Amino acid sequence: MSAATSPSERRVSARIGAISESATLAVDAKAKALKAAGRPVIGFGAGEPDFPTPDYIVDAAVEACRNPKYHRYTPAGGLPELKAAIAEKTLRDSGYEVDASQILVTNGGKQAIYEAFAAILDPGDEVIVPAPYWTTYPESIRLAGGVPVEVVADETTGYRVSVEQLEAARTEKTKVVLFVSPSNPTGAVYSEADAEAIGRWVVEHGLWVMTDEIYEHLVYGDATFTSLPAIVPELRDKCIVVNGVAKTYAMTGWRVGWIIGPKDVVKAATNLQSHATSNVSNVAQIAALAAVSGPLDAVAEMRTAFDRRRGIVVRMLNEIDGVFCPEPEGAFYAYPAVKDLLGKEIRGKRPATTVELAALILDEAEVAVVPGEAFGTPGYLRLSYALSDEDLIEGVSRIQKLLGEAKA
Structure with missing residues (x-):
């Protein structure tokens, strides 16, 4: 065993060093950092209700x-x-x-x-x-x-x-x-x-x-x-x-x-x-x-709001050429397939992966989404619709505008 790989020289254990950072938390942190810096970023990354605790x-x-x-x-x-x-x-x-x-x-x-x-x-x-x-x-x-x-x-x-x-x-x-x-x-x-x-x-x-x-x-x-x-x-x-x-x-x-x-x-x-x-x-x-x-009144109110937002996000995503989003039946996530957009030119770039596509969406549309690679399936994006109706519509509208420019 070389000195470079000896236990005394290894600073982080192999077991812990192999752990990947939480992609969803990383996207959320980046979006919040950009917002703190004054950019009008809309984040679809974090999986948490936007309501206060009752x-x-x-x-x-x-x-x-x-x-x-x-x-x-x-x-x-x-x-x-x-x-x-x-x-x-x-x-x-x-x-x-x-x-x-x-x-x-x-x-x-x-x-x-x-x-x-x-x-x-x-x-x-x-x-x-x-x-x-x-x-x-x-x-x-x-x-x-x-x-x-x-x-x-x-x-x-x-x-x-x-x-x-x-x-x-x-x-x-x-x-x-x-x-x-x-x-x-x-x-x-x-x-x-x-x-x-x-x-x-x-x-x-x-x-x-x-x-x-x-x-x-x-x-x-x-x-x-x-x-x-x-x-x-x-x-x-x-x-x-x-x-x-x-x-x-x-x-x-x-x-x-x-x-x-x-x-x-x-x-x-x-x-x-x-x-x-x-x-x-x-x-x-x-x-x-x-x-x-206690009662489930609060979750009933949240569910009504999420259901409304679910309809909005699915409809708007499916209006984009090259995007297909099945209607989710639970939770508060949309998971559209965007494989048909990979390799196409969007504002001078040709994203080959959904990691690159998500980065492009953040840079150009100032919208944070999580790439499918984080969930074991490249070719998809995850959008949490646990955010206000106004931010939801504005955020997906920005994505529509950007991805609508895709060309072969």
Whole structure:
């Protein structure tokens, strides 16, 4: 081993050095920096509601700040009253009955995802990851020692994978299947029949499934949310549910998520968290308690606004020659295919990738979007429509004008 590669000379470990920066957060940070510098940038990058956290949740947090009880360490796995409330909320919203001992409260959904994978994966275990995927999934799998195996769905299927695709990807090393509906980045929602078919396939092959339900309340039109362990009870002993308050209650910055799973796995993940971070902020947990115990009026109002914006963004994107955007059925993202624009001349440049196209859109139209490479599928762009109607229309109008100049 040369001196340049010896452990004493390596400044950053290979494991951590291999992690990519969150592309969505990077785009959002760049957009905010440009705005701070005085440029009229409109950002479609960050996946967070543009609404404030409801007052009753904030009020609960303020009261918690004044209570000395919450100035001290609390159980690493979460406040008992919050875990009990999450169990009640899960039965109410998903039809899935769980015990508080099956729940671990985490610092947001990202920590939940990592700790869940860390608790069940051994080095070399494979995880089937439908793509397009949220950027954090494969990185968390790799950090936990696993190997992400991508299964790609495109716009022709509404970005939904089939059982046949999953079966083609299964090997003797496959341990976990990731299931996300509604989906980030595509807004795809699986029908109950398709979700059940995937669940039955998981059971048939004795696999684990991790299902991310963070967008459960953000579905539109005839689409419905389906909780996998509720409709396929046989997989509950090998099922981990990840969820949180971020999207439903406009609480992205409060950082409260959770894991629901078999007691032994939850105990193992709790042990990990006890050394990594200890308890989640007590103030944030009390805010989350108010959220999950309270009404869903706020999310109903947000959903109405998102549904309206969904129609606007899809219509405007599909008016651009060379762009095709399926109508998303959930979450708050549009994921248009822009492959037909690559290589065409736009203001003297010929972007060959969607990374280059996104950079061109930012430079020329002052609009921030996330390229599909971040989600495992080059040739696409992700636009979050969780922003005001005015900014949405102005931003897409700028994109229309710029891309409308494309020529062979």
